[in-house]
Amino acid sequence: MSASPASPGARQTVALALFGLALVAAPFVVDRYILSIILLCLIGAYLGQAWNILMGFCGLLSLGHALYLGLGAYGAAALYVKFGIGPWLGVFVAMALAVAASFVIGWLGFRFRIEGVYFSLLTIAFAESARIGFDNWAWLGGAAGFFLPVRAEDFGQYWNLRGGPFFFYYLALALAAGGLFVSARLRASKLGHAWLAIREDAQAARALGVNVTRARFMALFVSAAMTAVGGVYLAFWGNNIFPGQIFDMAHSIDIMLGPIVGGVGTLFGPIVGSFLLVPLGEALIEALRALGLNAPGAKALVYGFLLMGIIAAAPSGVWPWLARRLRLQDREQ
């Protein structure tokens, strides 16, 4: 297949394949530091995909996705440490916990018609409650954090997520690819069409016989479960969990910045956004270190300006703009 004269769809496939190939080959080419940054990009892309299903597809703004991340992380880690149950099984418990929490939020929101920004406030309230709750839950370490044992003899137990940087890199790549696959399949499904219709005009969708409440619950469940899987990954990758970190509002914002910058509601937006923001954040830290400046908050400041710039220049995100430029797409998707 030649790339230049082909249709936008074919060009998109080629671009995606090349990008994927580069990511597969990366561990053999780049050094450990760069690899760890790509890993963060991939995790950001995956979590962005999960958030994007809820907001980008279904139009429900969650500002508390850290809740599902934390529940997933604590759920699987607690099972592993306290009961010796591996994350290969724990991941399902993690997803179930997140789905249950999202059900409570959804039930409150949809039952009492808490719509729009009030729904978003509800999601913050739950994430913050969880943070305070876990801060004070001594059995899981409380505010001092929960640690996973790192034992040399466990190394190589990949089913228990005990492995080296290469293992975690490829796992992140698999997550990101899986997230893209799930998003693409859902986007093209009947449920996906219902979500888009609800996002555009919930009232009109209702008038057409779309079961709006059911479709919204489905979006919540899928998004929460996917995010929880990301939480399991973070727990076993980092080997420590702190309520003040994982449930933090800043974490929720980090999850959504990627898709917002890349393009809310698009398939590739979360990936593009994450691959832009994570290296930018790292470069900024490096630059500040080189300058000998200790300026906490500088990252947030730069992100803020960047966000303003993007909203002004490409309000629908970087990906739609990029896709038009590179002729990877004949219309927004």
Place this chain on the structure above:
Amino acid sequence: MLTVENLDLYYGDAQALSQVALSVQQGEIVAIVGANGAGKTSLIRAIAGMLKPASGRIVFKGADIAGLNSHKVCNLGLGQVAEGRQVFPSLTVSENLLVGGMTPRARARRAQNLERMLALFPRLQERLAQPAGTLSGGEQQMLAIARCLMGEPELVLFDEPSLGLSPAMAHGVLDTIVDLNRQGLTCIIVEQNVAASLEMAGRAYVLENGAITLSGAGRALLQDDRVRQAYLGM
């Protein structure tokens, strides 16, 4: 086919409909006319399951559907073309149509229904891959009607189908409704163009302050002095 009995509807304490009764036979076009705020849209929305009436019965094909959720009402074959078209602007024309065909009763025949709609509205064929927001007002109304028909309704509630359209376009849309009716679709139409709607309707009801004050054959109402004075400005 549809019987409404003693329907009361409130928005909080404000009564929007009081003791409304009407009936629609299979194959009819029934018009509902009335001033702004008379309760026309409230009536349509109550029948479609978008609003819950306080009391009364809405019997469609023998089943009481009052208070039933709209997705269930839709699935019984009672469709709605809501006021202001309400197409999904950033979805393509074909995606809009597919959303309309999602009710369980029509789901299996989505592909055939899509073909049928494109035969019925050839203009949409040319625009299938285009975002619906880029269509003209008349095309959007065609799309809204086609999208509703994708759900295989037997009775369709049209709320102000010609609102905001040029006179020629408005005429085209109303003609389409008459055509659909000739092909067997039962229609209830709420229309700001009172003269046109009374002309096309077999029967009509006049709604004033949430209550039905007058009913009869469409052409007879056209001759009625009260109707002529209040709604036709004669």
